[in-house]
Amino acid sequence: MMSLTDPSLAVVVRKQIQFKMKSCIGMFSTLIVLQLIALVFSFGGTGMMGGTRSSLEYEMNYYSADIILVFTMLWAFINAILIKTKDYREDDFVFVTNRVSSNLSNIVLLLIVSIVGAITAMLSSYLLRIGIYFFSDNKEIIYTEVEFLELLTGIIAAGLFIFLFSGLGYIIGTLVQLNKTFAFIIPVVFLGFIFLVEMSSEVHLLLEIGKFYFNEESFWLLTSKTIMTSGLLFTAAMLVSNRLEVKQ
Template sequence: MSLTTVTLANTVKNQYFYKLKANIDSFSSLIGIQVLGILFSLGGIGTSSMGGNNVHINIQYYAADIVIVFTLIWAFSTAITITTRPQRNHDFTFITNRLSSSLSNILFLITATIVGSITAILSGNVIQFLGFLFTDQQLYILNTGIQELVIGISAIFLYGLIVSAIGYFIGTLIQVSKLFIIVIPVSLLGFIFLEATLLEGTIRDNYLSVIKIFEFYVTEPIFVLFIVKVLITSSLFFMAAISILNRMEVRK
């Protein structure tokens, strides 16, 4: 018998570093999707114009908004992919259980989200540089300090975290039954359709709609409360996924 004691922390650490190497393709796809977002952003994300007395001014805005949206989509799809059977079978390379596998998955998703949020913010500088390089228009850059940069990265990370948690939960449900591939999108579309067509006036005001759920997070003016909301919601989705996976058979 081996006298080596395998702890949960060591198992999670070994699986985490293994998954960083095994899922290197996910970071390659992040670069690809962000490059695509940069190309879509070169035409500007919005315009405004004003004029008077034979003077006309057209303003075009360049920012990384499209890149950020693409990054969140990538975080969601990565979270679903990591729950698939081939990914879960890789864990049997180690002495492991469902809990250590889930914890290492969550750590990997957090790391991937941090990388994605940093590169998404920095892509704004790339977009501005390309706009200056390939257009003959006067370009004005709004300088931001370290504090604004940190807040921006933190905000994108928090959005990516909750999106990853939802994706991980949905991916777990799909592993339980493939019917959820149909049930989840149909239920969501039906929920939105019901809200748009049947609920009006005071009923809409008292109804927990998709828009209200979205506004609950996006329109939060106090950043600390926004952090609390995201951390609590993400933790609930991750814990629900862990609970479901713990009830699955070892090789299922």
């Protein structure tokens, strides 16, 4: 029986987000497990330097939450692909929905999980400090004090990177949904393009891309780059999804 009420797009999207948040609890459980694994790897340090001066020999190990952040970005990337699989897509049809509301609810969901992932990744650095204090054999431990504004900026930057990787996963998941052969074509084209660029111009493409984003010193430029790139990825995914057959 059809309802005489025509729900607005905002209402439909909001209901879909609420439903998906409840059905994706396992996603957050996976995040916790992966971040704990990354935390263990982080005890090995992310950098080291040493030297000698007169009869003194010293060695310095650097610790950070970088490995945890990398694991979190991979988690977002994989989940963005999975959210476009058949099992997840069919959840949308519990509601009166269309491609636009489905994509918008997915994007907002990925934004929410990116924020949660960024907060837990950045706060895990304090858990890392506690672990180093109790389990490290180092005689001298120097902590870098982090002010609240610096922590907030770090969380925002981490969230933007996680959201960027989720956008990359989302467009790949959408292309695979359009045609299954893209699951094989995309890796081949990607690796082949990198190989051709490096062979023809001796430019390390992945390294240059990494520098373009991760070596940006200006917070506002970094924000602009990640938001624009994420926006392009999600927009492309929505345009591709419009080519898909509408479920009757």
